[in-house]
């Protein structure tokens with residue numbers, strides 16, 4: 251296994267001039283030995299580009315890739331000792347499940363007894379022990395993809411295992427089981443795993459550290475908790491969570507906040523003067539339905555019972571804010587005039603999309 255350091259940018263165009271010409275804007279990032287990472291972001295944000303640069307399928311147009319401090323920018327995938335699992339199964343149909351799992355080890359001339367032991371271990375982890383002697387050709391697509399995952403995980407000496415949306419062909423129930431399984435496997439095998447997905451649930455369940463990407467930029471690297479509690483960028487606030495963070499334009503002057511021309515109160519912390527975005531998660535947005543004069547005046551426009559929580563949508567001037575309330579909380583009625591408690595310990599402030607407080 252290896253520590254991977256990226257200090258690079260990539261453009262597929264020969265003479266990139268502006269930010270939009272880059273699939274990856276200049277970034278510096280380290281993946282520590284034995285970590286479980288996810289690269290998370292919408293389609294086209296540069297996840298696959300970053301993965302292919304790490305695996306050696308792509309040479310970055312600028313900068314370097316280092317493995318344990320050694321420059322590997324132009325090294326082949328074989329020389330990097332990387333295992334890669336793709337969206338669709340890459341297996342040998344004519345071989346049995348056991349032969350497929352053993353293949354990466356046979357290729358590296360691993361002794362037969364070690365191969366048998368490791369194949370047995372991986373098959374057990376993936377609950378495929380009963381299928382070891384079956385021919386891969388007869389298996390369903392999701393079972394074949396499990397073999398691909400196993401082939402990615404079977405070598406104990408790889409620098410890293412890279413997964414590119416590996417659960418795409420898996421049916422929803424098995425998908426749910428497998429993403430938990432992969433986390434467990436990571437703890438047992440202690441391999442460096444890097445997992446590309448556009449699905450926040452997949453990323454947050456699997457990874458210890460999630461790299462959130464948008465428009466060629468890695469905007470935050472952090473734990474699920476950090477991404478939820480302190481989004482470093484408005485994109486993270488918006489992308490993570492269900493629904494995402496509420497944002498409200500505010501003006502700050504000497505710590506006092508104004509919204510829609512009305513005073514909102516003391517921010518309770520040091521903020522730069524000027525135009526800011528106030529961010530508050532729907533989970534932390536409290537609604538006062540009594541005559542409490544504090545808080546942002548708003549009107550309830552929709553109340554939805556989602557089962558485990560009630561989603562209350564409010565309008566304050568031109569802004570829409572959503573609150574996630576417990577089913578046993580006091581739920582305001584549609585049309586009610588309320589006060590939204592937007593200021594609190596969990597409130598974040600952003601200037602030019604970046605977290606300032």
Ligand SMILES: Nc1ncnc2c1ncn2[C@@H]1O[C@H](COP(=O)(O)OP(=O)(O)OP(=O)(O)O)[C@@H](O)[C@H]1O
Pocket residue numbers: 262273291292293294295296297298299300448
């Ligand atoms: N071979 C290529 N040649 C030119 N442009 C490319 C190439 N591959 C990707 N791009 C562009 O680079 C940008 C990043 O693409 P990339 O595939 O890395 O994103 P992604 O986040 O993995 O998206 P997806 O989830 O859709 O695969 C996109 O604008 C894409 O159109």
